[in-house]
Each structure stands twice: as C-alpha cells, then as structure tokens.
Amino acid sequence: MPVRDEAVPEQRQGRLLRPLVKWLAVAAIWAVIALGGLVAWYGATLPDVDLAAAPTRQPSIRVLAADGRELATVGEYYGQAVAVADLPPALPKAVIATEDRRFYDHFGFDLIGIGRALVANLRAGTVVQGGSTITQQAAKNLFLTPERSLKRKFQEVLLALWLEQKFSKDQILAIYLNRAYFGAGAYGVDAAARKFFDRPATKVTTYQAAMLAGLLKAPSRDNPISNPEAAQARTREVIARMIEVGYLTPADAKAALAQGEAASSIRRQPQIGRYFVDWVIAQIGQYAIAPDRDLLVRTTLDPSLQTLAEERVDKVLASGPAVESGVAQAAVVVLAPDGAVRAMVGGQDYWKSPFNRAASAYRQPGSAFKPIVYLAGLEAGLKPDSRFEDAPVRVAGWQPRNFTGRYRGNVTLTQAMAESINTVAVRVGEYAGAERIVDVARRLGVTADLRVTPSLSLGTSEISLVELTGAYASLANGGFGVWPYGIESIHDASGRALYVRSGSGLGRVLAPADAAAVTAMLVQAVKSGTGRAANFGRPIAGKTGTSQNFRDAWFVGFSADLVAGVWVGNDDDTPMKSVTGGGLPAQLWRGIMAAAHAKLPDRPLPSLTQPPAAAPQPVVEEPREARAGKAHEPSLWDRLMRVFGG
Structure with a gap:
C-alpha cells in the first residue's frame, strides 16, 4: 500500500500564496510610489508658507455717529x-x-x-x-x-x-x-x-x-x-x-x-442710518487717500434723530392715507443750519432697496423751488410787498395755471408765496430772468442741471432732496452758504488724523435783507398758506411742493435749530392720488420736527433777527413779452453789497 505524502497539500498551498504575496507586495510598493508621487506633486504646488x-487683508472702514456709536463697519474687521x-x-x-x-x-x-x-x-x-x-x-x-x-x-x-x-x-x-x-x-x-x-x-x-x-x-x-x-x-x-x-x-x-x-449679552443695537453710511463712504476718497489702512470715520449723524426719522417714515408709509393714495416711498433729510446732516432716510427699507432717494434721486420739486425764484426777484429789485396780477399768463406759447384753477387778482409776493400762486411765480421769474435764478441756485449749493426755460420758476428741473434742503439752510442761517456734509473727521487705526473738518463754509451768499424777506414769506406759508399742516407751534418757515400729476410731493422748512426736507412718491414715477406737499409730506415733517424739538427751547428764526428790509416799493407790473427771459443785472457795486451784506 503506497505511503500518503502529507507535504503535497502544503506545497500546493505555498505555491498559491507566493504569487498572492508577491502581487500584494508589488501593489503596496506601487501604492507607496503613487502616494509619494501625490505628495511630491501636490507638495510642489503648495503655496509659499512664509508669504x-x-x-x-482688506482694510476696513468703521463709521461712527456724532455720539461715538458705531453705525457700520465696511470691509474686514x-x-x-x-x-x-x-x-x-x-x-x-x-x-x-x-x-x-x-x-x-x-x-x-x-x-x-x-x-x-x-x-x-x-x-x-x-x-x-x-x-x-x-x-x-x-x-x-x-x-x-x-x-x-x-x-x-x-x-x-x-x-x-x-x-x-x-x-x-x-x-x-x-x-x-x-x-x-x-x-x-x-x-x-x-x-x-x-x-x-x-x-x-x-x-x-x-x-x-x-x-x-x-x-x-x-x-x-x-x-x-x-x-x-x-x-x-x-x-x-x-x-x-x-x-x-x-x-x-x-x-x-x-x-x-x-x-x-x-443679561441680554448680545449686542442688540439696531442698524440705523444705512443710507447715510453709504453716502458718507462714497465721499471718503475726496478727503483722505489711504487704500492700505483701516479708517475710523466720525460723522455728524444724530442716532436719536435718525431713529425718530426712520420710525416716522415707516409709520406714515404704513398708514391708511398713504396706502390708499398709492404712496410707496419717502425720503427725509435733516440738517443743522451749517449743513451738518443729522438724519437721512433714503427710502422705506434699505435692505429691500439700497437706492438713496434722499441723495441720488432727482425729482421735480414743484413749488418748493419758488423761494429760489423769489430770491432772484428780490435781487432784481422786488420787495415782499411788490404786487403782481394773479391772472392767466402766457410765455412763449406756454400757459401755466394755478393748482386751484382760481385767480386772486392783485396780490403781494408774500401772499403769492403763502398760497403758492403759480402765475405770480412765473411773472417773478420772467422779471428776474432765468439766468439770475440759476445763479442764485448755484450760490445756494444746487448743482443739479437746471434748464433755462420759463417753467424753471415752477420747479420743473429735477433736483435732489439733500441739495434743496441745503439751499433752505442758507435761509435758516441768515444767508450763509452751506454744503450738506456728513464727515467730521477721518483717522487711521493708529489714531493719526487724515482729515478734520474746519472752516465756516461758503461764506455769505445772500444779503441779510433778502434772506429775511423770503424767510418771512415762508413763515406766512406755514401760518396761513399751503404749509399749515406742518405747523407745530414753534417759530418755523417752510414751503410745499407738488409736481405735475401728483408724481412728487415735498415739504422743506426750518426752525432756528434744524432744517428738514421731506419727499414722497413712487420709484417708477407712478402718479399718487391727489397727494400734495401740504398733505403727507407736511404731516411727516411736523411729526419729525415736533419730536426733535420737544426738549429744545423756543428760538426766533435767525434770518428775522437781521435789520428790517427797506420800505416796500409801489406796484411793479413788468412788460411781460418785452422782458421774457431777459436778466436785469444790477451794478457791480450793488452785487458786491448784496453778497457781502451791505
């Protein structure tokens, strides 16, 4: 009987394992090589560690309110x-x-x-x-x-x-x-x-x-x-x-x-003034160039007044009258008489629409432009008691009408301003000349494109709310020109001053008597005229404005302490339903200004503390067609005396 070889299965098993081990070893070697290759390849493309x-990082800009409160940080902080x-x-x-x-x-x-x-x-x-x-x-x-x-x-x-x-x-x-x-x-x-x-x-x-x-x-x-x-x-x-x-x-x-x-340990200060922050940041390059440094910008904004303005805008736009009248947007600017911006609301909701309607929107101001027209008339020789006929008028084929459709006959400039009579404003504009009107507007800080046409007197050239409010500031302070501004100082992270506001503005741009005369007219506008809804029992002056087909409604006015402008309308220029400057805008203006003055003492309007104007002159009735569009320039001496207060 043959002997069984026990080693045969082991030898056969060994012959089977040896190739498997061999190939596993080869695979492991290749895996190591592949891993090494990956390490070498990706390692060779690693960024420079030192660099x-x-x-x-990008520099940051911290924007602070007037009281030091942080309004926003833009960039990396x-x-x-x-x-x-x-x-x-x-x-x-x-x-x-x-x-x-x-x-x-x-x-x-x-x-x-x-x-x-x-x-x-x-x-x-x-x-x-x-x-x-x-x-x-x-x-x-x-x-x-x-x-x-x-x-x-x-x-x-x-x-x-x-x-x-x-x-x-x-x-x-x-x-x-x-x-x-x-x-x-x-x-x-x-x-x-x-x-x-x-x-x-x-x-x-x-x-x-x-x-x-x-x-x-x-x-x-x-x-x-x-x-x-x-x-x-x-x-x-x-x-x-x-x-x-x-x-x-x-x-x-x-x-x-x-x-x-x-303990409410989350810092919960609401974000306010975002429209203002954008407006300020866009101007930094005009005052300081430091592209590689963090900046600290101190501004003029009053957080309490800003919060008040934003809340009032929200309340008015959500009210029944606004909704029923088809009013979707509003803008507000509040200035100190020197032009410092204390509050700016550029729309109902910044996060839905960051477009700043207070600074970047140009709309027709309507009758809110008339104070500039009347200033030009005064500089051309008119007085507050000068009389014009409120009657149909035609200029170069254009025939403007009064808002009421009625005519009052012979009226003074003061009456015409208070009642916002269009025919008289056109006659004053023709008397003064469109070029003079533009010159006055430029002195008051208006940079908008003003079209030299007869309708300029009725505010048909578009202007921004902040510029028009700045123009009224010159009336509020007695005739000194201002540029609305929001930046007090700019420092870098080390505390080095890159810009600190100094100086007193543009100097005198209106004769004191002219500033006082127009201010007195605007006082009557809020006492007995179209701006009565703005009256809150303080010495104030102001003017309503309504553009064609109720597309824009304005109220701009001032006290001794603040100058404020309000606009309401729609972004797509859709007409509102019979909304005038004496309605929602005047009511919104009054709500903001009354609350802002709650803890302030009564003060007379600065323009009205100037010496009184000369005695009124008799009735002036200009030859309309002969004087159409022609400016009447005073002598150089008269111009110098009006500018510098003689």
Missing part, C-alpha cells in the same frame, strides 16, 4: 491677536467641544473623527458633521482658498501635518481663533467679541464663549446681529456639547444660560 502666513492662555478657559473649551473633540489627541488628521462623521452622515442621509480637524481648518484659513477639490483637500492634510510639527497645540488653536470668520465682517475671535459684545475676547463670559464657538459653523447665517434667535439656539447646542465632553456641569451650564440670556 501665505503673512498678514494680508480684525481685533487683537490673542493667545489661548489669555482667554477665559470656557472659550477654547467651547470651540474644541464643538469643532474637534480629539484636538489634543490626534496628529492633525483624525481618522477616528472622519469615521464618526461618516457614520453620522450616513445615518442622517445628509452632511451633519465634518471630518476636518481644527489643525486642517487653520491650514485652510492660513494657506488655501475656499475651493472644493481633491487637490485642495490633499494639500490641506499636508499643511496640517506640517503645522503639527511646527507649532504646539495651543499655538495652532490660537492661529485658528485669530483667523476664523465669525460673521458680520468680523475676522478673529477678538474682533467678534468686540463686534457682538462690545468687549475683548479676554473678557467674555461662558455664555458668550459658547455663542462665539457656535458661530464657526455658519457665521453669516447665525451671527447675533443678523439673526439673534438663531445665535441663541446655536449657543444652547454648544453648551449641551460642553456638558457631554465634561467641560461644564449641568449646574454651571444652567447658570451660564440664565445669566447670558437674562
């Missing part, structure tokens, strides 16, 4: 660089509990964390967890772009490994915290703490620390300025995770939540 780590040792312990713990629980245990690339995130995402059917470590995120923030690709991810891992060899864990965490984006333009944890809580990162509470940590996931969506409710909900999630990890006891967490939410 990438250098501090590079950075705080001070902080070390982990300088922060309250709750802050790094909150970040680690939320972003990378194994931060102090891994080598920059966490296989366990990736596996855990993969399982969680598969169970949820969507991405609910990320596998990137804090070190990887620090590498991405320092060196890489937001691009999503295999190449960038591989480079991120390589740079993370390099960071782990180069820096300690606390240094890596500090790099991450100082570079991360926290929302609302704030880069770095210190900037975020100052932005949201008005304190440095070294002084935040446990609740605030948890909120900052929660912002890292969705900074634009969940920051406490844009979405306070979402920020608070996310904070509660972070505190729950801190309990899970053992960084907080349930009792400490409960105390932190109670203290934080009860």
Whole structure:
C-alpha cells in the first residue's frame, strides 16, 4: 500500500500564496510610489508658507455717529491677536467641544473623527458633521482658498501635518481663533467679541464663549446681529456639547444660560442710518487717500434723530392715507443750519432697496423751488410787498395755471408765496430772468442741471432732496452758504488724523435783507398758506411742493435749530392720488420736527433777527413779452453789497 505524502497539500498551498504575496507586495510598493508621487506633486504646488502666513487683508472702514456709536463697519474687521492662555478657559473649551473633540489627541488628521462623521452622515442621509480637524481648518484659513477639490483637500492634510510639527497645540488653536470668520465682517475671535459684545475676547463670559464657538459653523447665517434667535439656539447646542465632553456641569451650564440670556449679552443695537453710511463712504476718497489702512470715520449723524426719522417714515408709509393714495416711498433729510446732516432716510427699507432717494434721486420739486425764484426777484429789485396780477399768463406759447384753477387778482409776493400762486411765480421769474435764478441756485449749493426755460420758476428741473434742503439752510442761517456734509473727521487705526473738518463754509451768499424777506414769506406759508399742516407751534418757515400729476410731493422748512426736507412718491414715477406737499409730506415733517424739538427751547428764526428790509416799493407790473427771459443785472457795486451784506 503506497505511503500518503502529507507535504503535497502544503506545497500546493505555498505555491498559491507566493504569487498572492508577491502581487500584494508589488501593489503596496506601487501604492507607496503613487502616494509619494501625490505628495511630491501636490507638495510642489503648495503655496509659499512664509508669504501665505503673512498678514494680508482688506482694510476696513468703521463709521461712527456724532455720539461715538458705531453705525457700520465696511470691509474686514480684525481685533487683537490673542493667545489661548489669555482667554477665559470656557472659550477654547467651547470651540474644541464643538469643532474637534480629539484636538489634543490626534496628529492633525483624525481618522477616528472622519469615521464618526461618516457614520453620522450616513445615518442622517445628509452632511451633519465634518471630518476636518481644527489643525486642517487653520491650514485652510492660513494657506488655501475656499475651493472644493481633491487637490485642495490633499494639500490641506499636508499643511496640517506640517503645522503639527511646527507649532504646539495651543499655538495652532490660537492661529485658528485669530483667523476664523465669525460673521458680520468680523475676522478673529477678538474682533467678534468686540463686534457682538462690545468687549475683548479676554473678557467674555461662558455664555458668550459658547455663542462665539457656535458661530464657526455658519457665521453669516447665525451671527447675533443678523439673526439673534438663531445665535441663541446655536449657543444652547454648544453648551449641551460642553456638558457631554465634561467641560461644564449641568449646574454651571444652567447658570451660564440664565445669566447670558437674562443679561441680554448680545449686542442688540439696531442698524440705523444705512443710507447715510453709504453716502458718507462714497465721499471718503475726496478727503483722505489711504487704500492700505483701516479708517475710523466720525460723522455728524444724530442716532436719536435718525431713529425718530426712520420710525416716522415707516409709520406714515404704513398708514391708511398713504396706502390708499398709492404712496410707496419717502425720503427725509435733516440738517443743522451749517449743513451738518443729522438724519437721512433714503427710502422705506434699505435692505429691500439700497437706492438713496434722499441723495441720488432727482425729482421735480414743484413749488418748493419758488423761494429760489423769489430770491432772484428780490435781487432784481422786488420787495415782499411788490404786487403782481394773479391772472392767466402766457410765455412763449406756454400757459401755466394755478393748482386751484382760481385767480386772486392783485396780490403781494408774500401772499403769492403763502398760497403758492403759480402765475405770480412765473411773472417773478420772467422779471428776474432765468439766468439770475440759476445763479442764485448755484450760490445756494444746487448743482443739479437746471434748464433755462420759463417753467424753471415752477420747479420743473429735477433736483435732489439733500441739495434743496441745503439751499433752505442758507435761509435758516441768515444767508450763509452751506454744503450738506456728513464727515467730521477721518483717522487711521493708529489714531493719526487724515482729515478734520474746519472752516465756516461758503461764506455769505445772500444779503441779510433778502434772506429775511423770503424767510418771512415762508413763515406766512406755514401760518396761513399751503404749509399749515406742518405747523407745530414753534417759530418755523417752510414751503410745499407738488409736481405735475401728483408724481412728487415735498415739504422743506426750518426752525432756528434744524432744517428738514421731506419727499414722497413712487420709484417708477407712478402718479399718487391727489397727494400734495401740504398733505403727507407736511404731516411727516411736523411729526419729525415736533419730536426733535420737544426738549429744545423756543428760538426766533435767525434770518428775522437781521435789520428790517427797506420800505416796500409801489406796484411793479413788468412788460411781460418785452422782458421774457431777459436778466436785469444790477451794478457791480450793488452785487458786491448784496453778497457781502451791505
């Protein structure tokens, strides 16, 4: 009987395994070569570490109100660089509990964390967890772009490994915290703490620390300025995770939540004056050129008055009369008599439409332009008691009519202004000449394109609200020219002054007697004329304006302390339903000005404290056709004396 060879199966098995081992070895070698090739390839295209780590960022502009309150930060906002040792312990713990629980245990690339995130995402059917470590995120923030690709991810891992060899864990965490984006333009944890809580990162509470940590996931969506409710909900999630990890006891967490939410530790100042901020920022280049420096811009805006104006605009536009009359938009400008802008509302809702109707919209002012026409008439020799016929008039084939359709016969300039009589304004314009009217407007700061036509006297040339209000400021201050302005000073981050407003404006542009005469006419307009709805029991003067077919309605007026202009209408030029300047605009003007003057003493109008004008002259009836469009220039001496107050 033959002997069975027991070694045969083993030899056969060995012959089968040897090729498998061989090919596995070959595959491993090629895998190593391929990995080495990837490392070499992607490593060769890594960014220059020294250049990438250098501090590079766009400068920011912080805009402050007159009282120092921050109105807005435009651009990237950075705080001070902080070390982990300088922060309250709750802050790094909150970040680690939320972003990378194994931060102090891994080598920059966490296989366990990736596996855990993969399982969680598969169970949820969507991405609910990320596998990137804090070190990887620090590498991405320092060196890489937001691009999503295999190449960038591989480079991120390589740079993370390099960071782990180069820096300690606390240094890596500090790099991450100082570079991360926290929302609302704030880069770095210190900037975020100052932005949201008005304190440095070294002084935040446990609740605030948890909120900052929660912002890292969705900074634009969940920051406490844009979405306070979402920020608070996310904070509660972070505190729950801190309990899970053992960084907080349930009792400490409960105390932190109670203290934080009860103390309203979120900085909740509403954003106001956004139209004004845009207007100011657009002018910075005219005063200071510092493209590589952070800027601090101090402005003239009064936050209380701005809030009041915005609230009144919202209230009026939401009212029944406005809705029924088809009024969709409004704009408001409030100036000091020297031209400083105290409030500016460019529309109903900045976030829906940032177009500034107070500064950038040019609309027909209608009769609100008449004070400029009457000033030209006074400079041509007329007086407040000069008389003209309120009767049908025709100029070069054009026949304007009064709003009421009625005619009053022989009236004074004061009566004509108060009742906003169109025929008399046209006659005054023809007497003075269109060129003189344009000259007066230019002296008052009007830069708009004024068409030299007979209808100029009725305000048919478009003008901006801020310019027309600035023109009225010259009447309010007794005849001195102003440019509406919003910037008081500009400094860089080191405190060096780049611009500080100085000087007293344009000097005298109106004779005191002329400024007083037109002011007295405008006093009558609010006492007994078309502007009665604006009267709130103080010494004030003002004028209504309504453009053709009720497309625009205005009221512009002043007290001794403030000059304000109001416009209402529609962006698409749709006519309103019988809305005049004496209606909604005058009511809105009165609501703002009455509240603004609530704590101010009564003061007489400055123009009316000037010496009285000369005695009125007799009736003047110009030869209409012969004088049409012809300017009557006074002598050089007369012009000099009117300008400089003789």
